[in-house]
Amino acid sequence: MDEVTRQICRIIQEDIPLSPRPFLEIARRVGKTEEEVLRIVEDLKEKGIIRKFGAVLGHRKAGFRANGMVVWNVPEGERERVGNIMASFKEVTHCYERPTMDGWRYSIFTMVHGKTREECLAIAERISEATGIKDYRVLFSTREFKKRSMKYF
Amino acid sequence: MDGIDRRILDIIQTQFPLSPTPFKEVGERLGIGEEEVIERIKALKEKGIIRRIGATFEPRKLGFTSTLCAASVPEERIEEFVAVVNSYPGVTHNYERDHDYNIWFTLIGRSKEEIERSIAEIEERTGIRGIKNLPTIRRFKINVSFSFERP
Numbered sequence: 080m081d082e083v084t085r086q087i088c089r090i091i092q093e094d095i096p097l098s099p100r101p102f103l104e105i106a107r108r109v110g111k112t113e114e115e116v117l118r119i120v121e122d123l124k125e126k127g128i129i130r131k132f133g134a135v136l137g138h139r140k141a142g143f144r145a146n147g148m149v150v151w152n153v154p155e156g157e158r159e160r161v162g163n164i165m166a167s168f169k170e171v172t173h174c175y176e177r178p179t180m181d182g183w184r185y186s187i188f189t190m191v192h193g194k195t196r197e198e199c200l201a202i203a204e205r206i207s208e209a210t211g212i213k214d215y216r217v218l219f220s221t222r223e224f225k226k227r228s229m230k231y232f
Numbered sequence: 233m234d235g236i237d238r239r240i241l242d243i244i245q246t247q248f249p250l251s252p253t254p255f256k257e258v259g260e261r262l263g264i265g266e267e268e269v270i271e272r273i274k275a276l277k278e279k280g281i282i283r284r285i286g287a288t289f290e291p292r293k294l295g296f297t298s299t300l301c302a303a304s305v306p307e308e309r310i311e312e313f314v315a316v317v318n319s320y321p322g323v324t325h326n327y328e329r330d331h332d333y334n335i336w337f338t339l340i341g342r343s344k345e346e347i348e349r350s351i352a353e354i355e356e357r358t359g360i361r362g363i364k365n366l367p368t369i370r371r372f373k374i375n376v377s378f379s380f381e382r383p
Contacts (some may be wrong), residue, residue: 090364091287097270097277100252113252114263120287121250131288133248134241134273136378140280141241142233143378148329156372157253166373174372177300183333183364188300216327224314225326228284229340231294 083109084119089232091120091132135228143192145219147199149206150185152214158186161210169210170202185216187221233281236262237272238380244285245377284311288376289338298322298340299347299367302333310335313358320350326328333364 080088086109095101103113103119111119123129138146153161158176164185166174173190189206193199196219203217239262249257255273256266276282291298305313310328317323317337326337341347344367351363 088287088289092289094284097255097274097285099255099266099270101254102252117250119250119286123287124250126293127290128293129287130290130374131376132250132286133377134244134285135283135288135376136241137280137283138378141378146327147305161371162372169379171373172376173374174298175300175368176370176372177366178369180364182362183302183366186336187372188366216331218331220327220329222328223326224328224335225318225323225337227324228286228288229296229324230321231289231291231296 084113084123085232087116087119088123090230091129092228092230137226138192139223142194145193145196145199147191147193147196147203148218148220149189149191149199149203150189150216150218151189151212152184153187153210153212155186161212162187164210165206168202168206171206184214191217204216233276233279236264237276240269240272241276241281241378242380244282248285289323292382295339296340296342297344297347301337301339301351302364302366303335303337303360304333304362305335309358309360313360316358317354320354322347322350 090105098104102116102172106113106116124132162174162176165171170191171189172192173189176186177188179186191199191202200217207215209211243258248254251257255269259266259269318326322340323338324338328334329336339347339350351365355361355363
């Protein structure tokens, strides 16, 4: 990654200017043309270095007040099948397999966002029915201590 | 927040136009002017509904790795523990949850070893032992956008 690309990343990892020509403003700051800046951003997106370009919401303020991390005890051989079914639910924003260990038996983690706790619990129940996984817990967040985007640059 | 705000949110989360005049294009799709789009987005930012507009990077592609950690912290020590954990720049999310493991935080680092060192250091500094390190083995889905208007 060259220095200009890093400079652009340093800007877009935070906030683009809220003006009619945001990329032109960025271009002026880094000494490139608007077209070049857009091409660099497109290229980073194509390479998968940028996973998403757009608005990041404060989900609580946006009305999704309940955030449940649902942890599932899924037997080793079933994780592929079950993980894919869980991921297919539109209410599930994240679905990861993580290690089990002494004192922790839940191997699949799904994040479920809803307007209320009841909504999250109902989604978890539907997922349980769809996958046949009965041993699960819904861990609601009770306080948010930190939520920010990583500064990589 | 009205119907137009919700449609703006849907578009700029998942289909933000990478073009010279992105807000004009969003306005064209909704039949409103560029200025109104910008004004509405400003208001949504002031309310905290939009945190930022920009790029979300893929840590692995940049040579970083991440994990999820769980700790069991007595109520009266939470504040102190959280202050230490949050002082690490690689900690991006930190939540209290209703479980015996009551503090859950994500940690991004340059390597597994760096992450393990940070966790050991947190244990050392806080006296809270047995922090669980739960790195991703497989990712089935990541899609952090919220849909407001369903078609």
